[in-house]
Each structure stands twice: as C-alpha cells, then as structure tokens.
Amino acid sequence: MSAERWLRGALLLLPDGLRPRYREEWLGSLRDAEELDVPRAAIVRGAYRTALGTPRTPAAFALAPAELGLRRLRWAAAWFAAALVLMNGGWLIPGELLxxxxxxxxxxxxxxxxLAAAAFGALSATIGLRTLLPVRRAWLGWLLAAGIALAGAAVVLVLLGVFALGFGLLLGFVAGLGVTVIAVAWPIARDPALRRTVPGIPARLGVRRSALLAAATLLAALVVAVLHLVVWNPMAKVPGLELREIYAELAARGEFPAVGVGFALVWAASWAPLVLVLLAVATFGNRGPLRNLDERRVARTALAGLAALGFGVFVAGFSLGMSLADAFMTSGGDAAVSGPVLTAAATVAGVAACLRIIPHTTAPVEAAAG
Known part of the structure; x- marks a missing residue:
C-alpha cells in the first residue's frame, strides 16, 4: 500500500474540521520527503500519532457542542443496532445444518x-451525553453521562426482551413496505458535498446502474427466500419424501400447509414495491417522486433491504415451519443450506447498514476537499 493511501487512513481518524489542514500538510511532506531526506514511512507514522492524539473537541469537528453530542448519540444508536443484528445472526445462522x-x-x-458493538455503543452514548450535559465538574459530568447511558441501554434491552417476538413478527412482515416508504419519502440533504458515498462505488457506477444492481440483488434474494421456504427447507426437513407428499401429509394431519405457503407468498409480495421502485430508478433515473433516490440512498436502501429480507425469512416461514415441526417432530431451525446463507448475507448487510445509515458523519469541508 502506498504512503498516500496510508495517509488517507490517518485523515479518516481526524476530526472533520482538521482534515483539510492536515491533508495539505502531510501530502506536502510526502512530496518533499526525498529532498528533505526524510523516510516516507516516518511521515506516515507521525501522521497516525497526530491523528490518534488529537483532542476530539467540538472546535476540532467544526461543530457546536450540541451538534457533536447528537452525532455521537447517532453513532451509539448505530453500534447498538449492529449489536442486535449480530445477535440475531448468531441465533439464526447455525440452523440444523451446521x-x-x-x-x-x-x-x-x-x-x-x-458485545463489542454494544460496548462501542455504550462508550459513544456516554461521550455524547457528556458533551450535551451542562455540568462543569468533569467527574460529575462523566458519572451522570455513564449512568444515563447504562440506564437507557437497560430499558431498551428490557423492552426488546419483552416485545421482541411480537414486534419482530409484525415488523418483519411489513419490512419491505417500510423500507420502500422510507427510501422514497425520507428527506435528503441537497448539498452534493453531504451526499458522498463511502467507499464511493455507487457514485462511480451512477444512480441507474446502482439501482439496477440493487434491484437484481434484492430480487435474487427474494427468489431464493421463497424457494427456501416452500421447497428446499421442507424437503431438507423431511428427507425421503417428495414435496407433494410432504404437503399432502401436512394436510392429512390438519396442519393446513396452504396457510403457511400463503403467508410466505404475501410476505414476498410485500417486497415487490421496493424492487419495482429500484427498477424505475434504473430506467428513468431519480426524477419526480424518485428524486431522493440518488446513488447513496440506493446503496443504503439495498443494504437495509437485504438485511430486512434475510432476517424476515424467519417471520415468513414461521407458520409453515411450526406445521412441519408439529407434523414430523422436527425442530424449527433451517435444515436447508439456503437458510444460513440468507441469514449470513443479512447479517453482513445489516451491520454495514447500521454503521453507515444511522450516523451522519460527513462534513461539507471534508467532502469538498476530497
């Protein structure tokens, strides 16, 4: 990796307000390194020492204290959401196959x-609250911030524990419609400096290609999910019987497989609007009612959609899975390899979505300089 690339990494560790100054200074040092007889590696090491040792004050971020505090709370929400995604992945991926x-x-x-993501979330929440609390004594401010952050996290965990299954079933069943509405209607910043993509692949592809790739990815995942629910998983759970025999046996035992299959198909249909919206963007561009779907919104929608779709397979297959378990005395886990694959893809996409969707971290000065 070149010294310039290493310096870009050091710049990302700096507060937003300091990046233009240090970018010019460090790149200038690299250009003059040979003339000054200074090793380029020494410049890179010095850049990282500076970046890691710079105080994270509101002035360094070119933000007011309240703005910086809220930014850190958004990062806390992102880390907590990522922790929830990882927990679900750890529970659902193994299935019966591994x-x-x-x-x-x-x-x-x-x-x-x-747990690591939750720890980052707690740390971000504590730092954010300390920035917001108007307490002069440092020890008291940190104590209050930590107490509020831990209390808030405990309340959220209790609520998730009490309502997880009910909310999970409800939200999972309408997730496709929810992602569609948010993607189309949620306001965006009109300043191009605030609409960069990281690492920039969607911007290089363009909005239409990004939308086509997103639509193809979600459609492929949806097809795999439906086949997993109504074909592959039942056959894997009851080896030795053909699919029609499995469904006939379910009906004979009063399990009504048509209900479970119907749930899966209705759930799949709820994702059709999002795929159609992305295809419309791929065909006509982000104009008119689709104006909010620029490259960045399309990329984030694809990540969020893939995560919600992958985890939603559990919701869509709950009825049919229970019928199979009761009729054939099997467990409720996935027996076909397609289940763990979908859930693994959802876990990766979900973490990426959480860490890039919830926080808003790009300052105009950084984007303009990049």
Whole structure:
C-alpha cells in the first residue's frame, strides 16, 4: 500500500474540521520527503500519532457542542443496532445444518462481536451525553453521562426482551413496505458535498446502474427466500419424501400447509414495491417522486433491504415451519443450506447498514476537499 493511501487512513481518524489542514500538510511532506531526506514511512507514522492524539473537541469537528453530542448519540444508536443484528445472526445462522461444534463457535463468535458493538455503543452514548450535559465538574459530568447511558441501554434491552417476538413478527412482515416508504419519502440533504458515498462505488457506477444492481440483488434474494421456504427447507426437513407428499401429509394431519405457503407468498409480495421502485430508478433515473433516490440512498436502501429480507425469512416461514415441526417432530431451525446463507448475507448487510445509515458523519469541508 502506498504512503498516500496510508495517509488517507490517518485523515479518516481526524476530526472533520482538521482534515483539510492536515491533508495539505502531510501530502506536502510526502512530496518533499526525498529532498528533505526524510523516510516516507516516518511521515506516515507521525501522521497516525497526530491523528490518534488529537483532542476530539467540538472546535476540532467544526461543530457546536450540541451538534457533536447528537452525532455521537447517532453513532451509539448505530453500534447498538449492529449489536442486535449480530445477535440475531448468531441465533439464526447455525440452523440444523451446521455441526454442533461449528455452530457453537459461530454463535459464540457473533455473540462476542455483538458485545463489542454494544460496548462501542455504550462508550459513544456516554461521550455524547457528556458533551450535551451542562455540568462543569468533569467527574460529575462523566458519572451522570455513564449512568444515563447504562440506564437507557437497560430499558431498551428490557423492552426488546419483552416485545421482541411480537414486534419482530409484525415488523418483519411489513419490512419491505417500510423500507420502500422510507427510501422514497425520507428527506435528503441537497448539498452534493453531504451526499458522498463511502467507499464511493455507487457514485462511480451512477444512480441507474446502482439501482439496477440493487434491484437484481434484492430480487435474487427474494427468489431464493421463497424457494427456501416452500421447497428446499421442507424437503431438507423431511428427507425421503417428495414435496407433494410432504404437503399432502401436512394436510392429512390438519396442519393446513396452504396457510403457511400463503403467508410466505404475501410476505414476498410485500417486497415487490421496493424492487419495482429500484427498477424505475434504473430506467428513468431519480426524477419526480424518485428524486431522493440518488446513488447513496440506493446503496443504503439495498443494504437495509437485504438485511430486512434475510432476517424476515424467519417471520415468513414461521407458520409453515411450526406445521412441519408439529407434523414430523422436527425442530424449527433451517435444515436447508439456503437458510444460513440468507441469514449470513443479512447479517453482513445489516451491520454495514447500521454503521453507515444511522450516523451522519460527513462534513461539507471534508467532502469538498476530497
């Protein structure tokens, strides 16, 4: 990796308000390194020492204290959401297919990552609250901030624990419509300096290609999900029987498979509007009612959609899965490999969505300089 690329990494560690100054200074030092007989590696090491040692004050970010505090709280929300995604992934990915030792390692690893994300969330919440609290004594401010952050996290965990299944079933069933409405109607900043994409791939593709790629990805995931629910998973759970025989046996035992299949198909239909919206953007561009769907919004919508779709398979297949479990004395986990694959894709997309959708971290000065 070139010294210039390493310096770009150091710049990302700096507060927004200081990046233009240090970018010019460090790149100038690299240009003059040979003349000054200074190793380029020494300049890079010095850049990282400076970036990591710079105080994170509101002035350094070119923000008011309240703005910086709210930004840190958004990062806290992002990390907590990522922790929830990782926990769900650790619970759903193993299914029935993976050997017990591998499933245990995978679940434990994702649980550890979830705890790390939750720790980052708690730290971000504490720092954000300390920035917002008008307390002069440092020790008291930090104590209050930590107490409020921990109390808030505990309340959220209790609410999630009490209402998780009910809300999960409801929200999972209408997630496709929710993502569509938010993608189309949620306001965006009109300043191009605030609409950059990171790492920039959607911007290089353009809005129409990005939308076409997003629509194709979501449609492929949806097709795989439906086949998993109504074909592959039932056959994997009851080996030795053909699909029609499995459904006939369910009906004979009073399990009404048409209800479970109907739930899966209705859930799949709820994702059709989002795919059609993305295809419309790919065809006509982001104009008229689709004006909010620029490259950045399309990319984030694709990530959020893939995450909600992948985790929604559990919701869509709940009825049919229970029928299979009751009729054939199996567990409720996925037996076909398509289930863990969809959930793994949802976990990766969900973490990426949480860490890039919730926080708003790009300052105009940074975008203009980049």
């Amino acid at each position: 050997p017990a030792p591998l499933a245990s390692v995978l679940s434990t690893g994702l649980a550890a990552l979830a």
